[in-house]
Amino acid sequence: MSALSFLDREHSCAPRGYSRWLVPPAALAIHLSIGSVYAFSVFKNPLVERFDTTPTAIAGVFSVAIVMLGLSAAFGGTWMERNGPRKAMALSATCFVTGLLVSALGIATGQLWLLYLGYGVIGGIGLGMGYISPVSTLIKWFPDRPGLATGLAIMGFGGGAFIASALSNELLQGFTSRGADQLPTDALVPTFLTLAALYAVFMSYGVLSVRLPRDGWKPEGWTPEQRSPGGMRTTANVSASQALKTPQFWFLWVVLFCNVTAGIGILEQAAPMIQDFFPDEVGAAEAAGFVGLLSLFNMAGRITWSSTSDVIGRKPTYMLYLGVGAVAFFFLATAGSTSVLLFVALSAVILSFYGGGFATIPAYLKDMFGTYQVGAIHGRLLTAWSAAGVAGPLIVNLITDSQRDGGAAGAAAYRPSLLVMVGLLVVGFVANLLMRPVAEKHHVQCEPIEAYPHDLEGASAQTRAAGALSEDRTARPTAGGRQ
Amino acid sequence: MSTREEQRHMTGLGARLTAAWLLVGVPLGYGIVMTVKKALPLFGVE
Numbered sequence: 001m002s003a004l005s006f007l008d009r010e011h012s013c014a015p016r017g018y019s020r021w022l023v024p025p026a027a028l029a030i031h032l033s034i035g036s037v038y039a040f041s042v043f044k045n046p047l048v049e050r051f052d053t054t055p056t057a058i059a060g061v062f063s064v065a066i067v068m069l070g071l072s073a074a075f076g077g078t079w080m081e082r083n084g085p086r087k088a089m090a091l092s093a094t095c096f097v098t099g100l101l102v103s104a105l106g107i108a109t110g111q112l113w114l115l116y117l118g119y120g121v122i123g124g125i126g127l128g129m130g131y132i133s134p135v136s137t138l139i140k141w142f143p144d145r146p147g148l149a150t151g152l153a154i155m156g157f158g159g160g161a162f163i164a165s166a167l168s169n170e171l172l173q174g175f176t177s178r179g180a181d182q183l184p185t186d187a188l189v190p191t192f193l194t195l196a197a198l199y200a201v202f203m204s205y206g207v208l209s210v211r212l213p214r215d216g217w218k219p220e221g222w223t224p225e226q227r228s229p230g231g232m233r234t235t236a237n238v239s240a241s242q243a244l245k246t247p248q249f250w251f252l253w254v255v256l257f258c259n260v261t262a263g264i265g266i267l268e269q270a271a272p273m274i275q276d277f278f279p280d281e282v283g284a285a286e287a288a289g290f291v292g293l294l295s296l297f298n299m300a301g302r303i304t305w306s307s308t309s310d311v312i313g314r315k316p317t318y319m320l321y322l323g324v325g326a327v328a329f330f331f332l333a334t335a336g337s338t339s340v341l342l343f344v345a346l347s348a349v350i351l352s353f354y355g356g357g358f359a360t361i362p363a364y365l366k367d368m369f370g371t372y373q374v375g376a377i378h379g380r381l382l383t384a385w386s387a388a389g390v391a392g393p394l395i396v397n398l399i400t401d402s403q404r405d406g407g408a409a410g411a412a413a414y415r416p417s418l419l420v421m422v423g424l425l426v427v428g429f430v431a432n433l434l435m436r437p438v439a440e441k442h443h444v445q446c447e448p449i450e451a452y453p454h455d456l457e458g459a460s461a462q463t464r465a466a467g468a469l470s471e472d473r474t475a476r477p478t479a480g481g482r483q
Numbered sequence: 484m485s486t487r488e489e490q491r492h493m494t495g496l497g498a499r500l501t502a503a504w505l506l507v508g509v510p511l512g513y514g515i516v517m518t519v520k521k522a523l524p525l526f527g528v529e
Contacts, residue, residue: 025503162514289525
């Protein structure tokens, strides 16, 4: 038995008497840590000075990290399902912390490529694996409230940016020996090393405390619905490779892409946009406050809307995000410049839908494709996030710049790009309307193949959980299952 | 499981749940408070 066998899937099974409410904190420990990537801008100016390079070159590190997040989630999802959440979370923690250490080495030696390798590539792999592994586990623990469960975890990704932003600023100010009017460039290395140590401890807690439910476990007193309105919830399962062959996967890809593109379009331009809309009323401090407020609504939307989707259903929830979102964007474009309060309120609603869209999608996937390989399917769907991360800022920047070149100023320069977002959200709305139950020909059934070799507390009748099975050998088509 | 064992188990579980949620709740609360402070200038509060 290897020293790391405690990370194996069969050793991650919950003992009897284990509370499922211990799993969300484990998931949050991972998401609060990896969510720090969104606070990377704190280091931007000191890094520009340290490497004597351009802001664009430093911003590239963040972009590489986000692209690696999407790629590792897409390609690592099936591995994660096979090896269990503990091993995937351990890999995530190892990559994320190693990325920070390699970055510190790059900063200390003045080699920018090490920052790209560390924070961007290695750290980015940690982001992708860390993002999907707790989500998939929570869905298995909370079949009765998957929206609440995934909302809790993905809220952590938004919250991680708050913590990292404040903590990194404190560390930079604490370690620097330079004056208040100078950038704390000398504090970068100790700050990165301290963050690496803190995140190593915090993420290890998540790795050690996460558990998978025993096979056949279900919440006390809960029975799966025999029917759901419109048949939009299934007890059947679809494999990750098969899911790619369904129109439902691609409709959801479009839904996520449109929702994220619209949200990022606002988020990326928030500070300059509000100052351009209200040049006489909003200064730099107020604009920074606006960005902070949007982050709060982004985080609150993740838990609030995702939990709401457990009650009203996933399809109506996305109709709300995309339909009301389109209306909000329309009013932002046409009437947003009439009042600061109206502008802030509309932007806050839009950002809450943006966050909600991220948090609700795993539960939507579970409803459509079952729990069998939901983590792997989620990972592949996250490529929509990577694409939107490129498309959103590109749309807003290109259109706004061309408007300015044409002589437009203030709110007028943003109007066309905001109206493009209305169109995008309408496309997403239509894609969501087209969602139907997955055809039975795509369903698979996982048969029990063996008992756990290291059975916990006498759970001898357990069978290997779905994700550990080889799709090709053990899955067979089944009839029915759709509720 | 006897009643006493069950009580001990429930007490231990309660303590573990409290510790787990505090461990993630405290940093999250710190982050939220700092962000709210940052947002205050938008409403004219310094």
